[in-house]
Structures are given as C-alpha cells and as structure tokens.
Amino acid sequence: MADINLKGRDFLTLKDFSPEEILYMIDMAAKLKAQKKAGIAHDTLRGKNVVLIFEKTSTRTRCSFEVAARDLGMGVTYLDPAGSQIGTKESTKDTARVLASMFDGIEYRGFEQSIVETLAEYSKVPVWNGLTNEYHPTQMLADMLTIKENFGTLKGLKLTYMGDARYNMGNSLMIACSKLGIDFAACTNKAYFPNAELVAQCRKWAEENGSEILLTEDVEEGCRGANIIYTDVWVSMGEPTEVWEERIKLLSPYQVNKKCMDIALSSTGGNTVFMHCLPAYHDLGTGVGRRVYEKFGLSELEVTDEVFESKESVVFQEAENRMHTIKAVMKATLEG
Secondary structure (H helix, E strand, O other): OOOOOOOOOOEOOHHHOOHHHHHHHHHHHHHHHHHHHOOOOOOOOOOOEEEEEEOOOOHHHHHHHHHHHHHOOOEEEEEOOOOOOEOOOEOHHHHHHHHHOOOOEEEEEOOOHHHHHHHHHHOOOOEEEEEOOOOOHHHHHHHHHHHHHHHOOOOOOEEEEEOOOOOHHHHHHHHHHHHHOOEEEEEOOHHHOOOHHHHHHHHHHHHHHOOOEEEEOOHHHHHOOOOEEEEOOOOOOOOOHHHHHHHHHHHHHHOEOHHHHHHHHHHHOOOOEEEEOOOOOOOOOOHHHHHHHHHHOOOOOOEOHHHHOOOOEOHHHHHHHHHHHHHHHHHHHHOO
C-alpha cells in the first residue's frame, strides 16, 4: 500500500478505485484525524486554492471541505447555486477550463453524475464529487472510517441499508461494501431495489472480495446478522413533494425502529450500530418533518427518535468523519 500514489486523480465514484486505494485513503484519514486531535499542524498544501461548487446546498459537505482545506493550509472559494453560471450562461466544459486555470482543485455537489464527469474531463486539476444523484463517494469514506473505528475491521461485516436504494446512497454503499469485503443487503420494497446492472457489477466485486449482495423485502432476513443498520431520508433533495405519499406507503415497513434493531442486535450478540448520512427526520425538529406531520400525521419517518438517540447510534461520529476523510481525498489527490 506504500506504493499507492493518487496525485492528480479525480474522485468521482468509488467504482474508479481499487480496494487497496480506498483503504489507503481511509488509513490516511485516520492519521489526519489523530493529528488534528493531538493539535499537530498538517498544513502541507499552503499556497494552493480550491473551489467548491454547490448546486445543492449542504451543512456537512460544505463545512467538511472548508475546514479540511484550511487545515491543509489552502484557500477556499464557495460558489452557491446563485454564485455560478455553470450550465446556465456558461457550459460545464467552459466552467471547468476557467476554474482549472485559477484553482488547484474543484469540488462539485449537485445533480447528474454526467456534470461532474464533464468537469473532470475538461479540467486539468483534480475534481471531487461532493454528491450527485447517482453517487456520494466522500460519504462512503466517512462511513467506512466510522465502521472501522467501531469494529476494528471492515471485511466480514454485514451492512443493511433500509429505504430507497436506487440512488446515490444505496448505489455507493453497495459499491463500497462489495469492494471492501462487507456483506451488503438492500432491505426495501422491490420497487426501490438498486439498478440491476450495478447490482451485477457489485456482485462480481463482492465475489472477488469475499462478500455477498442481498436484495430482500423481508425485514427479518435483511436485519438478521447486520452489524450496521443504515438509512437515509425517503425523499431526496430536488424531488417533488408529491412523492411523499407514495414513499411513506411503500417505505414505512422499512423504518429503522426498535424492532429491526432488536433483530440485528440479538443475532450479532449486541454488535450492531446505527448509521445515517444526515439530515434525519426522527422528530419534529425540522420544517420538513413538521410539514409531513401536518399532512400525514407521522412524527418520525425513516428512523425513530428512540433509535437515533440510542447508544447504538454513531451518526455524529460519522458526520465528523466527513471532514477527516475529505481532507484525505484532497491531500492524496493534490500531494500524493
């Protein structure tokens, strides 16, 4: 692993990286986290500058990139949805060439994967995917670091994803698990199973790395033996509010609650954690949560407050790790 050098590489999806390269970034993140906790400066990228393009806003992703870049000694420019002409008055490929002439790295968080791929194609500097509709690779590194911190290993564990597994989180978790030897289960209504072509590819990777991919509608089967129970919001940013009724109807049986956690905990000897990429609708503390409650009478959605606040929940450790792993991605691709 000492021979791995990712300098100059784009970070668009974990499909592009070998298991060894993924583990290299996770291990680098752990070292950078330890240095930060010990107060050891690691601003080895002084003089460099990065730009963050956010067509979809975010608390964790923006703060993680900004703090990580500044810890590394870099300057940061943030472009919100109104601050960039990308795709509106200026084409994506022209934007890439302009920004690459001014910055050492470009982050994009937004819509179709094709946008970040075009940025990468026309940029001479590394491009990092902060989230697209299809993939969320920086979240994956944070998740894998969190799992390793809690279990001491990755290989041989089982992760069960409850909810809509068709988009960025379901896709990315299945890829990460199959590359790193973690059994992956998508436990949801069959209408929300991940793309069949991606499932087939991940099954090949899983076979190579000693793990399995399971798609099931049965909560007992999905949660049995799960070391990690994972969920995400049922309606993603940018989707119309009209889809709430259908999602609630089809996904309510897959809410992460005490029953499904008990299935996992009893079958692993208490060796199960709960994870969520956040934000979570576990109470009425959000505007979205209150609106859903007013319309449908539900005060908890994808996860109950009991589980979210339980001792098994590692969601805030996971959120912090976004910053450490994003720092590793930038360091690895800018410095080597």
